[in-house]
Amino acid sequence: MESSNSKSESSEEIRIGVNVCHCGLNIGGSVNCDEVAEYAASLPHVAISRALRYSCSDQGQELIKKDILDYKLNRIVVASCTPRLHEPTFRRACEEAGLNKYLFEMANIREHCSWIHLHDREAGTEKAKDLVKMAVAKAALLEPQEEREVPILRKALVIGGGVAGIQAALDLADTGYRVYLIEKEPSIGGRMAQIDKTYPTMDCSICILAPKMSDAGRHPNIELLTASEIVEVKGYIGNFRVKVLKKSRYVTKDCSACGDCSTACPVTVPNEFDVGLATRHAIYTPFPQAVPSTYIINKENCLNTNFIVCDKCIVACERNAIDFTIIPETIELEVGTIIVATGADVFDPTVLPNYGYGKFLNVITSLEFERLINAGGPSGGKLLRPSDMTIPDTIAFIQCVGSRSEKGTDSCSNVCCMNTIKDALLIKEHWPEVKIYVFYIDIRAFGKGFEDLFRRAKEEGVIFIRGLPAEILEDRKTNNLWLIGENTLSREIYKINVGMVTLSIGLEPREDSNIIQRLFTLSRAPDGYFMEAHPKLRPVDTPTGGVFLAGCAESAKDIKDSVTQASAAASRANILMAQGKVTIEAITPTPIIDNCKFCELCTKVCPYNAILVDRENKITEVIEAACAGCGNCGAECPSDALIMRHFTDEQIIAQIDAITEQDANMKIVAFCCNWCSYAAADFAGVSRMQQPTNIRIIRTMCSARVSEKFIARAFARGAAAVLVAGCHLNDCHYIDANYQTKKRVERFWRRMERRGVRKERLQLLWASAAEGERFASKVREMAETVKNVSSEEIQKTVKAFKKR
Amino acid sequence: MPVKLWRKPLDADKIPKLQYEVHIINERCDGCGFCIDFCPKDVLARAEKMNEKGFYPPQVINEANCTFCGFCRSVCPTCAIFPIEKISRNIKEVE
Numbered sequence: 076m077e078s079s080n081s082k083s084e085s086s087e088e089i090r091i092g093v094n095v096c097h098c099g100l101n102i103g104g105s106v107n108c109d110e111v112a113e114y115a116a117s118l119p120h121v122a123i124s125r126a127l128r129y130s131c132s133d134q135g136q137e138l139i140k141k142d143i144l145d146y147k148l149n150r151i152v153v154a155s156c157t158p159r160l161h162e163p164t165f166r167r168a169c170e171e172a173g174l175n176k177y178l179f180e181m182a183n184i185r186e187h188c189s190w191i192h193l194h195d196r197e198a199g200t201e202k203a204k205d206l207v208k209m210a211v212a213k214a215a216l217l218e219p220q221e222e223r224e225v226p227i228l229r230k231a232l233v234i235g236g237g238v239a240g241i242q243a244a245l246d247l248a249d250t251g252y253r254v255y256l257i258e259k260e261p262s263i264g265g266r267m268a269q270i271d272k273t274y275p276t277m278d279c280s281i282c283i284l285a286p287k288m289s290d291a292g293r294h295p296n297i298e299l300l301t302a303s304e305i306v307e308v309k310g311y312i313g314n315f316r317v318k319v320l321k322k323s324r325y326v327t328k329d330c331s332a333c334g335d336c337s338t339a340c341p342v343t344v345p346n347e348f349d350v351g352l353a354t355r356h357a358i359y360t361p362f363p364q365a366v367p368s369t370y371i372i373n374k375e376n377c378l379n380t381n382f383i384v385c386d387k388c389i390v391a392c393e394r395n396a397i398d399f400t401i402i403p404e405t406i407e408l409e410v411g412t413i414i415v416a417t418g419a420d421v422f423d424p425t426v427l428p429n430y431g432y433g434k435f436l437n438v439i440t441s442l443e444f445e446r447l448i449n450a451g452g453p454s455g456g457k458l459l460r461p462s463d464m465t466i467p468d469t470i471a472f473i474q475c476v477g478s479r480s481e482k483g484t485d486s487c488s489n490v491c492c493m494n495t496i497k498d499a500l501l502i503k504e505h506w507p508e509v510k511i512y513v514f515y516i517d518i519r520a521f522g523k524g525f526e527d528l529f530r531r532a533k534e535e536g537v538i539f540i541r542g543l544p545a546e547i548l549e550d551r552k553t554n555n556l557w558l559i560g561e562n563t564l565s566r567e568i569y570k571i572n573v574g575m576v577t578l579s580i581g582l583e584p585r586e587d588s589n590i591i592q593r594l595f596t597l598s599r600a601p602d603g604y605f606m607e608a609h610p611k612l613r614p615v616d617t618p619t620g621g622v623f624l625a626g627c628a629e630s631a632k633d634i635k636d637s638v639t640q641a642s643a644a645a646s647r648a649n650i651l652m653a654q655g656k657v658t659i660e661a662i663t664p665t666p667i668i669d670n671c672k673f674c675e676l677c678t679k680v681c682p683y684n685a686i687l688v689d690r691e692n693k694i695t696e697v698i699e700a701a702c703a704g705c706g707n708c709g710a711e712c713p714s715d716a717l718i719m720r721h722f723t724d725e726q727i728i729a730q731i732d733a734i735t736e737q738d739a740n741m742k743i744v745a746f747c748c749n750w751c752s753y754a755a756a757d758f759a760g761v762s763r764m765q766q767p768t769n770i771r772i773i774r775t776m777c778s779a780r781v782s783e784k785f786i787a788r789a790f791a792r793g794a795a796a797v798l799v800a801g802c803h804l805n806d807c808h809y810i811d812a813n814y815q816t817k818k819r820v821e822r823f824w825r826r827m828e829r830r831g832v833r834k835e836r837l838q839l840l841w842a843s844a845a846e847g848e849r850f851a852s853k854v855r856e857m858a859e860t861v862k863n864v865s866s867e868e869i870q871k872t873v874k875a876f877k878k879r
Numbered sequence: 880m881p882v883k884l885w886r887k888p889l890d891a892d893k894i895p896k897l898q899y900e901v902h903i904i905n906e907r908c909d910g911c912g913f914c915i916d917f918c919p920k921d922v923l924a925r926a927e928k929m930n931e932k933g934f935y936p937p938q939v940i941n942e943a944n945c946t947f948c949g950f951c952r953s954v955c956p957t958c959a960i961f962p963i964e965k966i967s968r969n970i971k972e973v974e
Contacts, residue, residue: 341946343894351884354894378919378948385919385948421882433885442882453889461886 089215090122092148093207094139095184096130096155102189107200111154111184114204118211122146131161139165140172149174150214154182154207157757158774159749175219177661177721182210186760187772191851198768205734205771212729220661220720225700227313227621228411229652232257234305234591237265238284238634239626239641240416241291246645247414248296252652255408256291257319258301262365264288265418266627269348269442271449273634274497275524280634281451285364292366301367306405308594311700312620313657317408325358325372329396332360332368336388336397344376349446352461353453358388358397363451372397412621412648415605416641417591419582419627422477422484430476430578435549436462437556437575441472441494444577448501458502458509460575462554466506467574471558472499473543474515478581486602488581488631492519495579496532503535511537512571514544514560522635540569547576582631595622598806601843604630615644618750618808620657623647662704662721662776666695670716677708677717680779682810705809706780710819722775728788734771735792740869743770743857744789745798748778750808751843752800758847766851767858770798777801779812783823786837791876793869795861798853800840813841830875833868835860898965899945903936907959910934914951914960920944923951 093115097103108126116124123146127135130153142148151174153165158181166176184203192199229252233244236258244256256263267273268288270280291297300321307318326336340356348361355361357376360368378385379399389397421442424432432438437460439447450456460467472495477483492515499511513532518539520529533539544560550572558571584603585591592599596619598606605628608616615623623644626637651657666686673690685702688695695716709719718724734744747753753774759766775781778801789797799820807813820839827834838857842849901922908930915923915937922945926938937951937960945962952961 341948345884345886345888347882347884349888350882351886352888353890354888378946380919382917384917384950385946387948423883425883433883436886443886459889461889464889 087149089120089150090146090148091118091120091150091152091211091214092139092142092146093118093121093124093152093211094130094135094154095124095126095203095207096135096153097126097128098155098185099129102155102185105189105193105196105199106184106203107196108203110200111203111207115152115154115207115211118208120150120215121211122148130155131164136164136168139168143169143172143174149178150217151179152182152207152210152214153179154184154203154210156185157183157187157753157760159754159757177220178214178217180210180214180217182206183757183772186757190760190763191766192768193763193765195768202768202771208736209730209733209771209773212733213726216723216726216729218720222658222661223699224656224658225311225313226656227651227654228409229253229655230408230410231255231412231414231648231652232315232317232408232410233414233416235265235416235418235626235628236260236263236291236299236301237416237418237626237637238267238287239418239628239637240265240414241284241287242638242641243414243416243625243645243648244291244297245287245294246642247648248291248294250645250649252296252649254297255319255410256297256299257303257305258299259304260361261302261324261371262361262367263291263299263301264362264365267634268362268364269350269445271445271452272497272501274493275522275528277497277500281364288364288366299367300406302371305591305594311703313411313651314700315410315413315621317410317413319406319408321404321406323374323401323403324369325374325397325399325401326370327396327398327401328369329394330369331394331396332370333393334360334370335391335393336370339387339391341385341387342376342378344373349453350440350443352443352446411652412623413595414623414625414641414644414648415591415595415597415617415628416625416644417585417588417628419631420585422580422583424476424578424580426482427476429546430473430544430576431547431549432578435547435554435556435576436460437467437549437554438547438578439575440578440580441491441498442580444498448498458506460554467509469510469512469573469575470502471512471514471544471556471571471573471576472579473576474513474518474579475543476578476580477583479516483581484583484602486631487519490631490633491579491581493522493525493528493633495577496520496528496537498577499532499537500528500535503532503537512558512573513537513539514558515539515541516543522633542569582627585628588628593810595619596808596810597622598802598808600845602630604628615640615647621648621651659700660704662719663699663702664697664706664709664717664719666697667716667718668693668695670714671695672714672716674713676711676713680707680711680812680815682707682812703809705777705812706775707777707809707812707815710780710782711815719780722780724782724784727773727775727785730773731785731788731794732792735789735794739793740795740864740866741769741861742794743796743798743854743861744794745770745772745800746775746778746781746785747772748780748801748808748813749774749776751802751806752778752840752850754844755800755842755846755850758844759851760847762847764847764851766854769795769858769861770854777807777809777812778816779807779809781816781819783819783826786823787876790832790836790872793873795864795869796836796838796857798838798840798857800842800850800853803841803843806843832872832875836864836872897947898943899947899962900942900965901939901945901951901960901962903939904959905930905936906932907957908932908934908936909957909959910936911956912937913954913956917950917954919948919950920946
């Protein structure tokens with residue numbers, strides 16, 4: 076940043092242009108925009124104020140640009156929708172007219188005003204005026220900022236070697252980038268490798284996957300790291316430094332996969348790939364098509380724990396490929412973009428005692444079914460029931476086991492309906508005489524060709540019964556099973572005897588998702604899957620720059636959707652890497668060395684370790700590229716030594732002062748974080764959740780930006796109530812910064828208690844972007860509190876907090 | 880949650896279940912205890928009775944666990960322990 080330049084700009088006369096947008100009737104319908112524009116003209120520094128029909132339209136933008144030149148404007152305020160939508164649009168318009176984009180400020184009079192006060196035009200207009208006044212007050216203090224460019228390494232990391240990870244890796248590698256594909260299992264392939272056939276086309280799953288697997292295995296641009304896990308991630312968009320723990324296979328690349336070692340191995344254990352239906356040895360390859368085909372020794376099963384006790388495999392190996400001296404190594408990778416394709420786990424039906432899984436031998440899961448019907452599986456493709464190894468005469472499928480229920484996940488797992496229909500048709504194909512029942516809640520055949528398949532199953536004589544069995548009982552003699560439940564269409568109780576039951580188990584987020592979440596600072600939806608940056612328009616991006624999602628890591632989905640999403644994620648990563656650079660928002664702190672006491676409090680709260688304090692040499696430095704701009708340090712600093720650019724103390728205090736200038740005793744000063752709680756307020760607006768008009772929202776990047784002095788300022792200025800809102804704990808977009816918010820609010824509550832101020836007047840709310848109703852009800856609840864705050868009480872509070 | 884493996888594998892009965900027996904020549908043993916310490920399957924334990932030389936030889940406590948790795952034979956400094964396959968003895972009996 077050229078400081079001389081910014082000095083000269085800040086010392087010149089401030090001329091603000093205000094544009095109040097009608098947004099058709101969206102705002103104009105319940106706010107008198109002309110009146111707001113007229114009011115804005117009376118505010119200090121405002122040189123021109125006008126109401127526009129659609130400010131985001133090309134004409135609207137042209138007008139803003141023209142105004143900047145005609146009226147020599149050096150600050151622009153647009154009062155329209157949420158800055159989360161159109162801030163980039165107007166910033167660009169400002170830049171095109173030669174104005175630094177950080178000299179632009181937005182007032183959200185749509186989501187936060189007109190849409191939530193549809194039936195109170197007068198109060199809505201008054202609130203809109205306040206919101207514009209806040210924006211103008213902040214705009215007057217805005218400073219131009221220079222954005223830093225950060226180079227993007229042209230290398231990518233794909234985590235997870237399922238079909239999504241393979242597809243993403245292949246796409247990027249074919250484009251010409253170096254790709255590291257990491258898989259924690261010994262082979263890539265994932266769930267798709269375990270499945271027999273795919274719906275709706277009945278292709279053999281491994282037959283269509285295996286070529287892709289070997290493509291990935293021998294692609295010159297792909298480095299495959301199997302049996303590897305990520306242990307540490309540092310850095311930022313374009314420049315990630317990732318530490319990978321590569322476990323030892325104890326078998327070198329000389330392995331020809333002949334299998335002599337495995338035959339010689341004296342240890343036998345259940346094979347995970349076959350869901351325990353078959354055995355493997357301690358030295359093994361999970362399945363014949365595994366990539367890499369190199370064998371692996373599972374050290375937990377092997378007899379050689381600390382030293383060589385058994386050398387049978389070593390003796391058997393003609394190529395001397397077994398080496399017990401290989402130790403696990405930690406590899407450090409430097410990559411520019413990351414695709415998270417970690418997949419999903421399956422529901423464990425043992426938690427449902429009424430279905431008897433784990434107790435009755437002939438109750439199997441759909442995953443076990445896939446291995447049983449697979450020609451390469453433990454039964455050689457014969458559908459044998461485990462109790463007596465015979466082909467059952469009747470089979471029942473039970474849908475929604477662990478999906479759409481309190482046990483397991485609330486949501487639909489997307490794949491089970493079609494999987495069952497496919498399985499039923501497979502049985503009919505091989506053993507037409509087998510009678511098949513499918514017990515369901517709803518059959519969801521929503522995709523291309525799905526309905527056809529469903530109809531075919533019905534034509535083939537598969538019996539569909541609506542209503543899941545309440546209980547499964549076992550006939551001790553025959554090991555047959557009795558299914559008892561209610562047919563909800565005919566309203567009759569059924570009791571049906573079958574030879575075998577397949578539970579269509581749902582998908583659920585990986586058990587170790589929290590590790591990935593922590594490593595990459597991702598957020599997770601209430602159902603546990605990773606959350607996208609925007610559910611509609613940025614469905615494969617994550618809140619962390621340079622990190623993308625693919626496959627079941629984002630939500631339960633089938634193979635086709637996983638592949639589609641993987642290509643989408645690869646394409647998004649490609650955009651970044653093709654550009655080769657990215658600009659970083661200039662919202663990072665600037666240290667003021669003269670004020671700094673070198674107390675290091677800022678370094679303790681920084682989630683990114685982005686501040687370096689050298690007490691001896693009196694240096695405080697911010698690593699700009701590592702900083703994400705949450706403002707936690709600025710709120711923590713006791714000596715005003717960190718200026719949070721674009722969210723300075725002065726700017727926020729100016730907004731508080733603007734709110735509390737008039738009728739402060741009726742108002743709620745709210746601080747909302749950009750990512751969750753401000754978005755929740757937006758969502759409440761989009762959903763037209765009507766609310767009282769008391770609230771005025773100040774946007775910060777993170778709730779951890781909210782210093783106690785801001786809260787004190789609001790109360791000292793006579794505000795009736797203060798709301799601090801952020802993302803849910805552990806969902807913070809700045810790793811764990813909102814724990815500091817909690818700490819500060821709790822400390823302020825104690826302060827209020829000591830000074831005899833009612834604690835209810837300061838509220839702390841955690842609301843995710845989807846919890847509009849939660850936000851709206853908090854506003855309603857606080858509006859009731861405001862009614863009970865007497866003017867004497869306010870006087871007392873003002874006195875209590877005014878001493879500074 | 881990752882899949883729990885609880886079922887008896889379908890091919891479990893087809894795997895040739897070789898049985899081994901561990902022979903100990905008590906009077907030769909010098910009681911070093913290497914075989915007990917190094918057995919990966921905890922087949923051996925110290926005997927309660929002393930041998931003629933005044934050492935405690937090993938005794939077999941869990942023969943079914945033996946996988947015939949032969950490490951006890953390799954480490955024994957006095958060649959006092961060796962495992963053999965049970966099948967071979969069975970054949971002899973038939974003869």
